[in-house]
Amino acid sequence: MKKLLSDQVAALKPSGIRKFFDIVNEMEDAISLGVGEPDFDTPWHIRDEGIYSLEKGRTFYTSNAGLKELKEEISRYLKKKQGVTYDPASEVLVTVGGSEAIDIGLRAVINPGDEVLIPQPSFVSYEPCAIMAGGVPVVIELKAENEFRLTAQELEAAITDKTKILVLPFPNNPTGAIMERADLEAIAEVIRKHDILVMSDEIYAELTYKEKHVSIVELEGMQERTILINGFSKAFAMTGWRLGYACGPKAIIEQMTKVHQFAIMCAPTTSQYAAVEALKNGEGDVQEMRAAYNRRRRYLMNAFREMKLECFEPFGAFYVFPCIKEFGMTSEEFAGRFLAEEKVAVVPGTAFGDCGEGYLRISYAYSLDNLKLAIGKLAHFVERLRAEQR
Amino acid sequence: MREELLAVIERNSRIDLKELAVILGVEEIDVVNELAALESEGIICGYHTMIDWEKTSIEKVSALIEVRVTPQRGQGFDTIAERIYKYPEVTSVYLISGGYDLLVTLEGKSLKEISGFVSDKLSTLDSVLSTATHFILKKYKDHGTILARKYEDTREKVTP
Numbered sequence: 286m287k288k289l290l291s292d293q294v295a296a297l298k299p300s301g302i303r304k305f306f307d308i309v310n311e312m313e314d315a316i317s318l319g320v321g322e323p324d325f326d327t328p329w330h331i332r333d334e335g336i337y338s339l340e341k342g343r344t345f346y347t348s349n350a351g352l353k354e355l356k357e358e359i360s361r362y363l364k365k366k367q368g369v370t371y372d373p374a375s376e377v378l379v380t381v382g383g384s385e386a387i388d389i390g391l392r393a394v395i396n397p398g399d400e401v402l403i404p405q406p407s408f409v410s411y412e413p414c415a416i417m418a419g420g421v422p423v424v425i426e427l428k429a430e431n432e433f434r435l436t437a438q439e440l441e442a443a444i445t446d447k448t449k450i451l452v453l454p455f456p457n458n459p460t461g462a463i464m465e466r467a468d469l470e471a472i473a474e475v476i477r478k479h480d481i482l483v484m485s486d487e488i489y490a491e492l493t494y495k496e497k498h499v500s501i502v503e504l505e506g507m508q509e510r511t512i513l514i515n516g517f518s519k520a521f522a523m524t525g526w527r528l529g530y531a532c533g534p535k536a537i538i539e540q541m542t543k544v545h546q547f548a549i550m551c552a553p554t555t556s557q558y559a560a561v562e563a564l565k566n567g568e569g570d571v572q573e574m575r576a577a578y579n580r581r582r583r584y585l586m587n588a589f590r591e592m593k594l595e596c597f598e599p600f601g602a603f604y605v606f607p608c609i610k611e612f613g614m615t616s617e618e619f620a621g622r623f624l625a626e627e628k629v630a631v632v633p634g635t636a637f638g639d640c641g642e643g644y645l646r647i648s649y650a651y652s653l654d655n656l657k658l659a660i661g662k663l664a665h666f667v668e669r670l671r672a673e674q675r
Numbered sequence: 676m677r678e679e680l681l682a683v684i685e686r687n688s689r690i691d692l693k694e695l696a697v698i699l700g701v702e703e704i705d706v707v708n709e710l711a712a713l714e715s716e717g718i719i720c721g722y723h724t725m726i727d728w729e730k731t732s733i734e735k736v737s738a739l740i741e742v743r744v745t746p747q748r749g750q751g752f753d754t755i756a757e758r759i760y761k762y763p764e765v766t767s768v769y770l771i772s773g774g775y776d777l778l779v780t781l782e783g784k785s786l787k788e789i790s791g792f793v794s795d796k797l798s799t800l801d802s803v804l805s806t807a808t809h810f811i812l813k814k815y816k817d818h819g820t821i822l823a824r825k826y827e828d829t830r831e832k833v834t835p
Contacts, residue, residue: 300835302833302834302835305833306832306833306834309832309833310832310833317833319832319834320830320832320833320834321835322830322834324828324830408835409835576679579700580679580683580698580699581698583698583699583700584697630832630833632833653698
Protein backbone atom coordinates (compact mmCIF):
# COMPACT_ATOMS: atom_id res chain seq x y z
CA MET A 286 0.00 0.00 0.00
CA LYS A 287 2.79 2.36 0.96
CA LYS A 288 4.04 2.69 -2.59
CA LEU A 289 0.60 3.79 -3.71
CA LEU A 290 0.70 6.86 -1.49
CA SER A 291 2.30 10.21 -2.04
CA ASP A 292 5.71 10.18 -0.36
CA GLN A 293 5.36 13.84 0.49
CA VAL A 294 2.01 13.44 2.21
CA ALA A 295 2.98 10.18 3.90
CA ALA A 296 6.03 11.92 5.34
CA LEU A 297 3.97 14.68 7.00
CA LYS A 298 3.86 14.33 10.76
CA PRO A 299 0.31 13.98 12.05
CA SER A 300 -0.76 16.89 14.24
CA GLY A 301 0.52 16.50 17.81
CA ILE A 302 -2.92 17.46 19.02
CA ARG A 303 -4.52 14.47 17.38
CA LYS A 304 -2.72 11.99 19.63
CA PHE A 305 -3.82 13.82 22.73
CA PHE A 306 -7.33 14.18 21.43
CA ASP A 307 -7.71 10.41 21.22
CA ILE A 308 -6.65 9.92 24.84
CA VAL A 309 -8.96 12.66 26.14
CA ASN A 310 -11.89 11.38 24.17
CA GLU A 311 -11.66 7.99 25.82
CA MET A 312 -12.01 9.57 29.24
CA GLU A 313 -15.68 10.26 29.75
CA ASP A 314 -15.71 12.73 32.61
CA ALA A 315 -12.59 14.72 31.74
CA ILE A 316 -12.80 18.50 32.03
CA SER A 317 -11.12 20.06 29.05
CA LEU A 318 -9.16 23.28 28.75
CA GLY A 319 -7.93 22.12 25.38
CA VAL A 320 -10.38 23.69 23.01
CA GLY A 321 -9.27 26.12 20.33
CA GLU A 322 -12.65 27.66 19.61
CA PRO A 323 -15.04 30.05 21.36
CA ASP A 324 -17.54 28.68 23.89
CA PHE A 325 -20.15 31.22 22.82
CA ASP A 326 -22.88 30.30 20.40
CA THR A 327 -22.88 32.27 17.18
CA PRO A 328 -25.02 35.35 18.01
CA TRP A 329 -28.62 34.60 17.20
CA HIS A 330 -29.14 37.42 14.68
CA ILE A 331 -26.29 35.95 12.60
CA ARG A 332 -27.67 32.41 12.76
CA ASP A 333 -31.09 33.78 11.95
CA GLU A 334 -29.74 35.40 8.80
CA GLY A 335 -28.25 32.05 7.76
CA ILE A 336 -31.60 30.35 8.32
CA TYR A 337 -33.39 33.09 6.42
CA SER A 338 -31.06 32.63 3.44
CA LEU A 339 -31.95 28.93 3.40
CA GLU A 340 -35.65 29.69 3.62
CA LYS A 341 -35.34 32.03 0.68
CA GLY A 342 -33.70 29.27 -1.30
CA ARG A 343 -30.28 30.84 -1.60
CA THR A 344 -28.70 27.45 -1.92
CA PHE A 345 -26.56 27.89 -5.03
CA TYR A 346 -22.88 28.55 -5.64
CA THR A 347 -21.75 32.14 -5.24
CA SER A 348 -19.12 33.58 -7.54
CA ASN A 349 -15.70 32.01 -6.92
CA ALA A 350 -14.24 34.83 -4.89
CA GLY A 351 -17.40 35.21 -2.81
CA LEU A 352 -20.61 37.23 -2.62
CA LYS A 353 -20.10 40.76 -3.84
CA GLU A 354 -21.94 42.14 -0.82
CA LEU A 355 -19.70 40.20 1.57
CA LYS A 356 -16.49 41.30 -0.14
CA GLU A 357 -17.69 44.89 0.12
CA GLU A 358 -18.45 44.46 3.81
CA ILE A 359 -15.00 42.93 4.40
CA SER A 360 -13.38 45.83 2.61
CA ARG A 361 -15.40 48.32 4.68
CA TYR A 362 -14.57 46.47 7.89
CA LEU A 363 -10.82 46.52 7.23
CA LYS A 364 -10.98 50.19 6.36
CA LYS A 365 -12.67 50.87 9.66
CA LYS A 366 -10.50 48.58 11.79
CA GLN A 367 -7.03 48.98 10.29
CA GLY A 368 -7.45 52.01 8.08
CA VAL A 369 -6.39 50.16 4.93
CA THR A 370 -8.14 50.02 1.57
CA TYR A 371 -8.77 46.80 -0.38
CA ASP A 372 -10.67 46.75 -3.64
CA PRO A 373 -13.54 44.30 -3.06
CA ALA A 374 -13.54 43.29 -6.72
CA SER A 375 -9.90 42.26 -7.04
CA GLU A 376 -8.17 42.21 -3.66
CA VAL A 377 -10.56 40.20 -1.46
CA LEU A 378 -11.14 36.43 -1.57
CA VAL A 379 -13.65 34.61 0.64
CA THR A 380 -12.30 31.23 1.75
CA VAL A 381 -13.30 28.14 3.71
CA GLY A 382 -11.97 29.34 7.04
CA GLY A 383 -8.61 30.99 7.57
CA SER A 384 -7.14 27.52 7.05
CA GLU A 385 -7.90 27.43 3.36
CA ALA A 386 -6.39 30.88 2.93
CA ILE A 387 -3.15 29.66 4.53
CA ASP A 388 -3.01 26.71 2.16
CA ILE A 389 -3.80 28.46 -1.10
CA GLY A 390 -1.85 31.59 -0.16
CA LEU A 391 1.33 29.55 0.17
CA ARG A 392 0.55 27.54 -2.96
CA ALA A 393 0.09 30.75 -4.92
CA VAL A 394 3.53 32.15 -4.16
CA ILE A 395 5.90 29.23 -3.50
CA ASN A 396 8.29 27.80 -6.08
CA PRO A 397 10.11 24.54 -5.33
CA GLY A 398 12.80 25.14 -2.76
CA ASP A 399 11.56 28.54 -1.59
CA GLU A 400 11.98 28.98 2.13
CA VAL A 401 8.98 29.78 4.30
CA LEU A 402 9.77 31.37 7.66
CA ILE A 403 7.51 30.05 10.39
CA PRO A 404 7.77 31.47 13.90
CA GLN A 405 6.86 28.83 16.50
CA PRO A 406 5.08 28.01 18.76
CA SER A 407 2.24 28.59 16.35
CA PHE A 408 -0.80 27.06 14.70
CA VAL A 409 -0.26 23.53 13.39
CA SER A 410 -1.01 24.12 9.70
CA TYR A 411 1.76 26.39 8.47
CA GLU A 412 4.52 23.79 8.28
CA PRO A 413 2.61 21.05 6.42
CA CYS A 414 1.00 23.60 4.10
CA ALA A 415 4.44 25.02 3.25
CA ILE A 416 5.72 21.51 2.48
CA MET A 417 2.72 20.60 0.34
CA ALA A 418 3.23 23.82 -1.60
CA GLY A 419 6.74 22.64 -2.42
CA GLY A 420 8.42 25.04 -0.03
CA VAL A 421 10.96 24.45 2.71
CA PRO A 422 9.74 25.43 6.17
CA VAL A 423 12.31 27.27 8.26
CA VAL A 424 11.30 27.51 11.90
CA ILE A 425 12.08 30.59 13.98
CA GLU A 426 11.94 29.66 17.65
CA LEU A 427 10.26 32.41 19.65
CA LYS A 428 11.38 32.99 23.20
CA ALA A 429 9.57 33.42 26.48
CA GLU A 430 11.90 36.28 27.49
CA ASN A 431 10.53 38.25 24.50
CA GLU A 432 6.98 37.32 25.48
CA PHE A 433 7.00 35.13 22.36
CA ARG A 434 7.13 38.14 20.03
CA LEU A 435 9.19 38.01 16.86
CA THR A 436 12.25 40.28 17.01
CA ALA A 437 14.12 41.88 14.11
CA GLN A 438 17.31 40.01 15.10
CA GLU A 439 15.58 36.63 15.04
CA LEU A 440 14.08 37.41 11.66
CA GLU A 441 17.32 38.73 10.20
CA ALA A 442 19.18 35.61 11.35
CA ALA A 443 16.69 33.30 9.60
CA ILE A 444 16.67 35.02 6.21
CA THR A 445 18.69 33.52 3.35
CA ASP A 446 18.65 34.25 -0.38
CA LYS A 447 16.03 31.50 -0.72
CA THR A 448 13.57 33.13 1.70
CA LYS A 449 10.25 33.84 -0.01
CA ILE A 450 7.72 34.59 2.70
CA LEU A 451 7.34 35.12 6.43
CA VAL A 452 4.29 33.73 8.21
CA LEU A 453 3.27 36.19 10.91
CA PRO A 454 0.87 34.50 13.35
CA PHE A 455 -0.26 37.22 15.76
CA PRO A 456 -2.26 37.46 18.00
CA ASN A 457 -0.83 34.01 18.55
CA ASN A 458 -2.28 30.60 19.12
CA PRO A 459 -0.99 28.98 21.43
CA THR A 460 0.96 31.63 23.36
CA GLY A 461 -1.53 34.52 23.36
CA ALA A 462 1.35 36.82 22.36
CA ILE A 463 0.69 39.98 20.36
CA MET A 464 2.91 42.23 18.23
CA GLU A 465 2.53 45.92 19.01
CA ARG A 466 3.24 48.71 16.56
CA ALA A 467 6.86 49.14 17.63
CA ASP A 468 7.50 45.38 17.32
CA LEU A 469 6.04 45.42 13.82
CA GLU A 470 8.02 48.51 12.79
CA ALA A 471 11.22 46.72 13.74
CA ILE A 472 10.54 43.60 11.66
CA ALA A 473 9.02 45.56 8.76
CA GLU A 474 12.37 47.20 8.19
CA VAL A 475 14.04 43.80 7.78
CA ILE A 476 11.22 42.59 5.53
CA ARG A 477 11.52 45.58 3.21
CA LYS A 478 15.30 45.36 3.12
CA HIS A 479 15.24 41.73 1.99
CA ASP A 480 12.21 42.19 -0.20
CA ILE A 481 10.20 39.20 1.06
CA LEU A 482 6.48 38.55 1.33
CA VAL A 483 4.39 38.28 4.50
CA MET A 484 1.42 36.06 5.30
CA SER A 485 -0.18 37.76 8.28
CA ASP A 486 -2.65 35.44 9.99
CA GLU A 487 -4.82 37.78 12.02
CA ILE A 488 -7.69 35.45 12.82
CA TYR A 489 -7.58 36.60 16.48
CA ALA A 490 -7.37 40.32 15.59
CA GLU A 491 -10.59 41.17 17.46
CA LEU A 492 -9.36 39.49 20.62
CA THR A 493 -6.68 41.71 22.09
CA TYR A 494 -6.73 43.12 25.61
CA LYS A 495 -4.25 45.97 25.53
CA GLU A 496 -4.30 48.44 22.66
CA LYS A 497 -6.46 47.75 19.63
CA HIS A 498 -4.84 45.22 17.25
CA VAL A 499 -2.30 46.65 14.80
CA SER A 500 -1.89 44.93 11.45
CA ILE A 501 1.42 44.91 9.62
CA VAL A 502 -0.39 46.13 6.50
CA GLU A 503 -0.83 49.50 8.21
CA LEU A 504 2.92 50.11 7.97
CA GLU A 505 4.58 51.77 5.04
CA GLY A 506 5.28 49.57 2.05
CA MET A 507 3.79 46.49 3.71
CA GLN A 508 0.31 46.18 2.22
CA GLU A 509 1.79 45.59 -1.24
CA ARG A 510 3.74 42.54 -0.01
CA THR A 511 1.31 41.03 2.48
CA ILE A 512 -1.39 38.38 2.30
CA LEU A 513 -3.71 39.34 5.13
CA ILE A 514 -5.76 36.46 6.52
CA ASN A 515 -8.75 36.82 8.79
CA GLY A 516 -12.12 35.19 9.27
CA PHE A 517 -15.29 34.86 11.27
CA SER A 518 -14.51 31.86 13.49
CA LYS A 519 -12.90 33.57 16.45
CA ALA A 520 -14.33 37.10 16.35
CA PHE A 521 -17.96 36.08 15.84
CA ALA A 522 -17.86 32.57 17.33
CA MET A 523 -18.53 30.98 13.94
CA THR A 524 -16.00 28.13 13.74
CA GLY A 525 -18.41 25.57 12.31
CA TRP A 526 -19.50 27.90 9.51
CA ARG A 527 -16.02 27.56 7.99
CA LEU A 528 -15.59 31.05 6.68
CA GLY A 529 -12.51 33.20 6.33
CA TYR A 530 -10.93 35.54 3.84
CA ALA A 531 -7.67 36.68 2.35
CA CYS A 532 -6.84 40.19 1.20
CA GLY A 533 -3.75 41.18 -0.70
CA PRO A 534 -2.23 42.53 -3.88
CA LYS A 535 -4.36 41.86 -6.94
CA ALA A 536 -1.66 39.71 -8.57
CA ILE A 537 -1.55 37.29 -5.63
CA ILE A 538 -5.31 37.21 -4.99
CA GLU A 539 -5.81 36.41 -8.67
CA GLN A 540 -3.60 33.31 -8.39
CA MET A 541 -5.17 32.29 -5.08
CA THR A 542 -8.62 32.61 -6.64
CA LYS A 543 -7.53 30.18 -9.36
CA VAL A 544 -6.53 27.52 -6.83
CA HIS A 545 -9.69 28.21 -4.81
CA GLN A 546 -11.82 27.94 -7.94
CA PHE A 547 -10.46 24.53 -8.90
CA ALA A 548 -10.23 23.03 -5.40
CA ILE A 549 -13.25 24.53 -3.64
CA MET A 550 -15.42 26.40 -6.16
CA CYS A 551 -16.74 28.80 -3.54
CA ALA A 552 -17.13 29.12 0.22
CA PRO A 553 -20.47 27.91 1.70
CA THR A 554 -23.29 30.18 0.57
CA THR A 555 -25.30 30.06 3.81
CA SER A 556 -22.21 31.06 5.77
CA GLN A 557 -21.54 33.96 3.45
CA TYR A 558 -25.01 35.41 3.99
CA ALA A 559 -24.64 34.99 7.74
CA ALA A 560 -21.23 36.68 7.58
CA VAL A 561 -22.68 39.76 5.91
CA GLU A 562 -24.95 40.14 8.93
CA ALA A 563 -22.01 39.57 11.28
CA LEU A 564 -20.02 42.41 9.74
CA LYS A 565 -23.01 44.73 9.50
CA ASN A 566 -24.45 44.27 12.97
CA GLY A 567 -22.08 42.15 15.03
CA GLU A 568 -19.81 44.75 16.59
CA GLY A 569 -21.68 44.73 19.91
CA ASP A 570 -21.44 40.95 20.18
CA VAL A 571 -17.71 41.06 19.58
CA GLN A 572 -17.30 43.67 22.30
CA GLU A 573 -19.25 41.62 24.78
CA MET A 574 -17.33 38.45 24.06
CA ARG A 575 -14.01 40.27 24.22
CA ALA A 576 -14.92 41.67 27.65
CA ALA A 577 -15.88 38.20 28.88
CA TYR A 578 -12.59 36.69 27.63
CA ASN A 579 -10.67 39.48 29.30
CA ARG A 580 -12.30 38.79 32.67
CA ARG A 581 -11.33 35.13 32.39
CA ARG A 582 -7.82 36.05 31.33
CA ARG A 583 -7.42 38.22 34.42
CA TYR A 584 -8.80 35.44 36.56
CA LEU A 585 -6.25 32.95 35.19
CA MET A 586 -3.27 35.29 35.49
CA ASN A 587 -4.19 35.90 39.12
CA ALA A 588 -4.63 32.19 39.77
CA PHE A 589 -1.17 31.46 38.31
CA ARG A 590 0.36 34.18 40.48
CA GLU A 591 -1.28 32.64 43.52
CA MET A 592 0.02 29.16 42.75
CA LYS A 593 3.38 30.66 41.76
CA LEU A 594 3.28 29.19 38.29
CA GLU A 595 5.44 31.16 35.88
CA CYS A 596 3.48 32.73 33.02
CA PHE A 597 4.05 35.88 30.98
CA GLU A 598 0.94 37.99 30.60
CA PRO A 599 -0.59 37.32 27.18
CA PHE A 600 -2.66 40.08 25.59
CA GLY A 601 -4.27 38.27 22.70
CA ALA A 602 -6.43 35.34 21.55
CA PHE A 603 -7.90 33.17 24.35
CA TYR A 604 -4.90 31.21 25.52
CA VAL A 605 -2.39 31.38 28.31
CA PHE A 606 0.92 29.58 28.03
CA PRO A 607 2.31 28.82 31.49
CA CYS A 608 5.79 27.39 32.01
CA ILE A 609 6.14 24.03 33.76
CA LYS A 610 9.91 23.62 33.55
CA GLU A 611 10.24 23.67 37.36
CA PHE A 612 8.70 20.20 37.56
CA GLY A 613 11.39 18.50 35.49
CA MET A 614 8.91 16.86 33.15
CA THR A 615 8.25 17.24 29.45
CA SER A 616 5.06 19.04 28.44
CA GLU A 617 3.63 15.76 27.25
CA GLU A 618 4.42 13.99 30.53
CA PHE A 619 2.88 16.82 32.51
CA ALA A 620 -0.27 16.95 30.40
CA GLY A 621 -0.53 13.15 30.49
CA ARG A 622 -0.24 12.93 34.27
CA PHE A 623 -2.53 15.91 34.83
CA LEU A 624 -5.16 14.20 32.73
CA ALA A 625 -4.71 10.83 34.39
CA GLU A 626 -4.62 12.13 37.96
CA GLU A 627 -6.96 15.14 37.89
CA LYS A 628 -8.96 14.45 34.74
CA VAL A 629 -8.26 17.82 33.22
CA ALA A 630 -7.06 18.12 29.63
CA VAL A 631 -4.58 20.79 28.58
CA VAL A 632 -2.53 20.75 25.40
CA PRO A 633 1.26 20.23 25.62
CA GLY A 634 3.16 23.20 24.16
CA THR A 635 5.07 20.83 21.87
CA ALA A 636 1.93 20.33 19.77
CA PHE A 637 2.74 23.77 18.34
CA GLY A 638 6.43 23.23 17.65
CA ASP A 639 9.44 21.76 19.45
CA CYS A 640 10.18 25.08 21.15
CA GLY A 641 6.85 24.75 22.99
CA GLU A 642 8.64 22.25 25.23
CA GLY A 643 8.23 23.18 28.87
CA TYR A 644 4.91 24.97 28.31
CA LEU A 645 1.20 24.18 28.26
CA ARG A 646 -1.56 25.77 26.29
CA ILE A 647 -4.56 26.52 28.46
CA SER A 648 -7.62 27.82 26.69
CA TYR A 649 -10.00 30.21 28.42
CA ALA A 650 -12.82 29.70 25.99
CA TYR A 651 -14.78 28.35 28.98
CA SER A 652 -17.15 29.85 31.51
CA LEU A 653 -15.60 31.24 34.69
CA ASP A 654 -17.27 28.50 36.73
CA ASN A 655 -15.67 25.89 34.52
CA LEU A 656 -12.28 27.55 34.72
CA LYS A 657 -12.49 27.78 38.50
CA LEU A 658 -13.13 24.09 38.78
CA ALA A 659 -10.25 23.17 36.47
CA ILE A 660 -7.79 25.66 37.93
CA GLY A 661 -8.57 24.38 41.42
CA LYS A 662 -7.46 20.97 40.20
CA LEU A 663 -4.34 22.45 38.63
CA ALA A 664 -3.39 24.14 41.92
CA HIS A 665 -3.89 20.84 43.67
CA PHE A 666 -1.76 18.98 41.12
CA VAL A 667 1.02 21.57 41.22
CA GLU A 668 1.09 21.34 45.04
CA ARG A 669 1.45 17.59 44.86
CA LEU A 670 4.26 17.74 42.30
CA ARG A 671 6.14 20.24 44.44
CA ALA A 672 5.70 18.02 47.48
CA GLU A 673 7.12 15.08 45.48
CA GLN A 674 10.14 17.13 44.59
CA ARG A 675 10.95 18.01 48.19
CA MET B 676 -15.39 50.03 35.64
CA ARG B 677 -19.00 50.89 36.52
CA GLU B 678 -20.56 49.57 33.34
CA GLU B 679 -18.67 46.28 33.39
CA LEU B 680 -19.23 45.84 37.13
CA LEU B 681 -22.97 46.16 36.59
CA ALA B 682 -22.87 43.77 33.63
CA VAL B 683 -21.10 41.13 35.73
CA ILE B 684 -23.21 41.36 38.88
CA GLU B 685 -26.43 41.56 36.93
CA ARG B 686 -25.64 37.97 35.91
CA ASN B 687 -24.12 36.86 39.20
CA SER B 688 -24.82 38.92 42.29
CA ARG B 689 -23.21 36.35 44.58
CA ILE B 690 -19.76 36.72 43.08
CA ASP B 691 -17.06 37.12 45.70
CA LEU B 692 -15.64 40.65 46.05
CA LYS B 693 -12.06 39.54 45.69
CA GLU B 694 -12.84 37.65 42.51
CA LEU B 695 -14.81 40.58 41.19
CA ALA B 696 -11.75 42.80 41.69
CA VAL B 697 -9.52 40.25 39.91
CA ILE B 698 -11.67 39.83 36.82
CA LEU B 699 -12.26 43.58 36.50
CA GLY B 700 -8.55 44.27 36.97
CA VAL B 701 -9.03 46.70 39.89
CA GLU B 702 -8.43 46.73 43.66
CA GLU B 703 -10.94 45.15 46.00
CA ILE B 704 -11.45 48.42 47.89
CA ASP B 705 -12.47 50.12 44.64
CA VAL B 706 -15.11 47.47 44.05
CA VAL B 707 -16.45 47.91 47.58
CA ASN B 708 -16.65 51.69 47.17
CA GLU B 709 -18.25 51.49 43.76
CA LEU B 710 -20.89 49.03 44.96
CA ALA B 711 -21.68 51.31 47.91
CA ALA B 712 -22.02 54.26 45.54
CA LEU B 713 -24.27 52.31 43.18
CA GLU B 714 -26.47 51.27 46.08
CA SER B 715 -26.79 54.77 47.51
CA GLU B 716 -27.55 56.22 44.08
CA GLY B 717 -30.36 53.70 43.78
CA ILE B 718 -28.82 52.13 40.69
CA ILE B 719 -28.47 48.78 42.39
CA CYS B 720 -31.93 48.18 43.83
CA GLY B 721 -31.51 44.70 45.25
CA TYR B 722 -29.76 41.36 44.95
CA HIS B 723 -32.44 38.81 44.19
CA THR B 724 -32.39 35.13 43.40
CA MET B 725 -33.88 33.66 40.27
CA ILE B 726 -35.97 30.63 41.15
CA ASP B 727 -37.68 28.25 38.80
CA TRP B 728 -40.67 27.53 41.03
CA GLU B 729 -41.93 24.99 38.54
CA LYS B 730 -39.28 22.61 39.75
CA THR B 731 -40.37 22.87 43.39
CA SER B 732 -43.44 21.39 45.07
CA ILE B 733 -44.66 24.87 45.89
CA GLU B 734 -47.67 25.93 43.88
CA LYS B 735 -47.37 29.31 42.24
CA VAL B 736 -49.34 30.92 39.49
CA SER B 737 -48.37 34.10 37.74
CA ALA B 738 -50.28 36.34 35.41
CA LEU B 739 -49.84 39.39 33.23
CA ILE B 740 -52.70 41.84 33.40
CA GLU B 741 -53.29 44.58 30.89
CA VAL B 742 -55.01 47.48 32.61
CA ARG B 743 -56.66 50.47 30.92
CA VAL B 744 -57.13 53.43 33.24
CA THR B 745 -58.24 57.05 33.21
CA PRO B 746 -55.28 59.24 34.01
CA GLN B 747 -55.96 61.85 36.70
CA ARG B 748 -55.54 65.55 36.19
CA GLY B 749 -52.21 66.79 37.48
CA GLN B 750 -50.96 63.34 38.38
CA GLY B 751 -51.14 61.34 35.19
CA PHE B 752 -50.76 57.64 35.84
CA ASP B 753 -48.62 57.84 38.97
CA THR B 754 -51.38 57.79 41.58
CA ILE B 755 -53.22 54.84 40.13
CA ALA B 756 -49.95 52.99 39.56
CA GLU B 757 -49.09 53.49 43.22
CA ARG B 758 -52.47 52.21 44.35
CA ILE B 759 -51.82 49.07 42.37
CA TYR B 760 -48.18 48.42 43.22
CA LYS B 761 -48.83 48.65 46.95
CA TYR B 762 -50.53 45.26 46.89
CA PRO B 763 -47.87 42.72 47.90
CA GLU B 764 -49.11 40.14 45.40
CA VAL B 765 -48.25 42.54 42.57
CA THR B 766 -44.68 41.81 41.45
CA SER B 767 -44.28 44.55 38.86
CA VAL B 768 -46.11 47.48 37.33
CA TYR B 769 -45.06 49.12 34.08
CA LEU B 770 -46.51 52.07 32.21
CA ILE B 771 -46.83 50.92 28.62
CA SER B 772 -47.22 52.64 25.29
CA GLY B 773 -49.82 51.22 22.90
CA GLY B 774 -53.24 49.68 23.33
CA TYR B 775 -53.46 49.76 27.11
CA ASP B 776 -51.81 51.71 29.93
CA LEU B 777 -50.42 49.57 32.71
CA LEU B 778 -48.89 46.13 32.57
CA VAL B 779 -49.21 44.47 35.97
CA THR B 780 -47.62 41.16 36.86
CA LEU B 781 -49.04 39.18 39.67
CA GLU B 782 -48.09 36.14 41.63
CA GLY B 783 -50.52 34.00 43.58
CA LYS B 784 -51.05 30.51 44.92
CA SER B 785 -53.84 29.60 42.52
CA LEU B 786 -55.87 30.75 39.56
CA LYS B 787 -58.69 31.45 41.97
CA GLU B 788 -56.58 33.72 44.10
CA ILE B 789 -55.46 35.73 41.09
CA SER B 790 -58.88 36.04 39.55
CA GLY B 791 -60.21 37.03 42.96
CA PHE B 792 -57.65 39.80 43.17
CA VAL B 793 -58.53 41.07 39.72
CA SER B 794 -62.28 41.08 40.22
CA ASP B 795 -62.34 42.31 43.84
CA LYS B 796 -59.45 44.70 44.05
CA LEU B 797 -58.16 45.74 40.66
CA SER B 798 -61.30 46.23 38.56
CA THR B 799 -63.13 47.96 41.36
CA LEU B 800 -60.64 50.82 41.51
CA ASP B 801 -62.30 54.02 40.29
CA SER B 802 -59.95 54.91 37.50
CA VAL B 803 -59.63 51.37 36.09
CA LEU B 804 -61.64 51.12 32.88
CA SER B 805 -60.90 47.52 31.95
CA THR B 806 -58.54 44.60 32.56
CA ALA B 807 -57.41 41.60 30.55
CA THR B 808 -55.74 38.77 32.45
CA HIS B 809 -53.22 36.42 30.84
CA PHE B 810 -52.06 33.46 32.89
CA ILE B 811 -48.50 32.35 32.34
CA LEU B 812 -48.37 28.70 31.35
CA LYS B 813 -44.65 28.15 30.99
CA LYS B 814 -41.54 30.25 31.38
CA TYR B 815 -38.97 29.62 28.66
CA LYS B 816 -36.65 32.47 29.44
CA ASP B 817 -36.62 34.91 32.30
CA HIS B 818 -34.16 37.70 33.16
CA GLY B 819 -32.01 36.70 30.21
CA THR B 820 -31.71 33.15 31.48
CA ILE B 821 -33.05 30.25 29.48
CA LEU B 822 -35.04 27.96 31.78
CA ALA B 823 -36.19 25.52 29.15
CA ARG B 824 -32.86 23.81 28.53
CA LYS B 825 -29.50 23.38 30.18
CA TYR B 826 -26.25 24.56 28.60
CA GLU B 827 -24.30 21.71 27.13
CA ASP B 828 -20.78 21.97 25.78
CA THR B 829 -20.92 20.14 22.47
CA ARG B 830 -17.47 21.12 21.26
CA GLU B 831 -14.78 18.55 20.54
CA LYS B 832 -12.68 18.28 23.67
CA VAL B 833 -9.33 19.14 22.12
CA THR B 834 -8.85 21.19 18.95
CA PRO B 835 -5.92 23.14 17.53
